[in-house]
Amino acid sequence: MSRIIISTESGSDLPWKISVPNCIEILPMHITFGRKMFFDGEFDVAEAERFFKESGKLPVTSAPNLGEYSAHFRNIFRKYPDCRIIHIAYSSKLSVSYQNAVIASKEFPPSRLQVIDSRSGSIGAGALIIKACEIVGRLGKSHSLNECVSIICSQRKNVCCSFVPDSLDYLKAGGRISGVAHFGASMLNIKPCISIENGVLESGKKYRGSLYRIADSLMSDFVSRNKPSKDFIVIGYGYKINKGLLFSLKRQAHRMGFKKSWCFQIGSAVTAHTGGECIGFSAIR
Numbered sequence: 127m128s129r130i131i132i133s134t135e136s137g138s139d140l141p142w143k144i145s146v147p148n149c150i151e152i153l154p155m156h157i158t159f160g161r162k163m164f165f166d167g168e169f170d171v172a173e174a175e176r177f178f179k180e181s182g183k184l185p186v187t188s189a190p191n192l193g194e195y196s197a198h199f200r201n202i203f204r205k206y207p208d209c210r211i212i213h214i215a216y217s218s219k220l221s222v223s224y225q226n227a228v229i230a231s232k233e234f235p236p237s238r239l240q241v242i243d244s245r246s247g248s249i250g251a252g253a254l255i256i257k258a259c260e261i262v263g264r265l266g267k268s269h270s271l272n273e274c275v276s277i278i279c280s281q282r283k284n285v286c287c288s289f290v291p292d293s294l295d296y297l298k299a300g301g302r303i304s305g306v307a308h309f310g311a312s313m314l315n316i317k318p319c320i321s322i323e324n325g326v327l328e329s330g331k332k333y334r335g336s337l338y339r340i341a342d343s344l345m346s347d348f349v350s351r352n353k354p355s356k357d358f359i360v361i362g363y364g365y366k367i368n369k370g371l372l373f374s375l376k377r378q379a380h381r382m383g384f385k386k387s388w389c390f391q392i393g394s395a396v397t398a399h400t401g402g403e404c405i406g407f408s409a410i411r
Contacts (some may be wrong), residue, residue: 130262130274131202133213135190135223136166137395138244138251139362149206150255153198155216155223155395158186166394171365174398175292185398189216189223195230199239210271211239212262212278214255218243219325240275242282245325246408248396249362250287253408256358256388257281286352287408288321288330289362290337290344292401319344341371341405345378354409358386362406365391371405 129149134140136154154165159177166187174185190198202211213231215224224243231241244251258278265274317337319330331347333340349359359379363372372389379387392404 128208128210129206130266130271131206131209131211132255132258132262133198133202133211134251134255135216136393137187137216137221137223137247138214138255139248139390139393139396140252140255141390150259151198151202153190153194155190156188157394157398158188169394171391171394171397172402174394175402178398187395187398189221189226192226192230195227196233199230199234203234203238210237212258212271212275213239213241214244214251214258214278215241216251217245217247217322217325219245220247220327237271240271242275242279243325244285245282246285246287246322248287248289248322248392249360249390249406249408250285250322252362252388252390253287253358253360253410254278254281254285256360257410281410284411285408286321286348286354286411287406288319288344288348289400289404289406290317290319290333290340291399292364292366292403319347337403337405338371341375342378344405345375345382345407348407349382352409352411354411356383356385358388358409359384360388360390360408362390362392362404362408364397364400364402364404366402367405
């Protein structure tokens with residue numbers, strides 16, 4: 127059978143040139159600063175945080191429109207004429223990406239293109255995509271598109287993803303916490319761990335201290351709580367995180383038995399809501 131291409135939006139925070147066994151095509155999401163709209167990836171990530179600090183308003187992130195999805199799929203088929211496509215979309219509970227991709231996919235035969243709701247976002251969606259690449263690399267030549275999609279969908283419940291934002295300023299600006307809770311947590315330097323559960327954001331354990339001091343505990347607690355497979359772990363990091371911390375976390379992942387650790391820098395679409403000094407983890411149970 128023909129090869130399967132994995133497609134997704136930039137909100138999955140995969141590197142634009144990621145080295146995995148199957149080709150991944152990435153469609154940029156939109157970021158709007160005031161009245162100016164840009165494509166994710168066409169400006170420095172720091173601009174998303176700078177805009178918030180200067181204006182007190184969060185940049186607005188939005189999904190690609192129907193025409194952009196249609197053009198994206200057509201470009202993939204033009205690039206790989208005999209391919210089949212599985213598009214793994216940002217959680218339908220966090221964005222209209224999935225709905226738009228489904229509508230745009232209707233102009234193509236279902237035997238050539240199918241869309242999956244990742245039920246996750248950022249590095250959570252990224253972890254599912256890495257797993258999907260493994261699945262289609264192993265089964266794509268002998269299984270139908272429907273069969274591969276069914277197997278990938280069965281893995282969604284196994285995705286675990288948690289992160290700690292730069293500060294609570296972003297959550298307050300987005301209306302996710304009250305001003306009183308923001309003031310108290312900021313005074314005590316408390317950082318909440320946010321998980322993506324069933325496609326939505328859930329607040330979990332709270333940590334006190336600088337991100338560099340609590341990073342080891344974050345990874346240990348993530349693994350202890352979720353008990354993921356040791357095939358791989360994804361470390362998502364903001365643009366302000368220094369390489370020394372990443373090296374330390376990769377060593378910790380190795381000591382914990384993970385066969386591979388991926389480091390993905392958080393892109394503009396997610397930085398607009400977390401800030402530049404954030405850290406997160408995702409894996410497959």
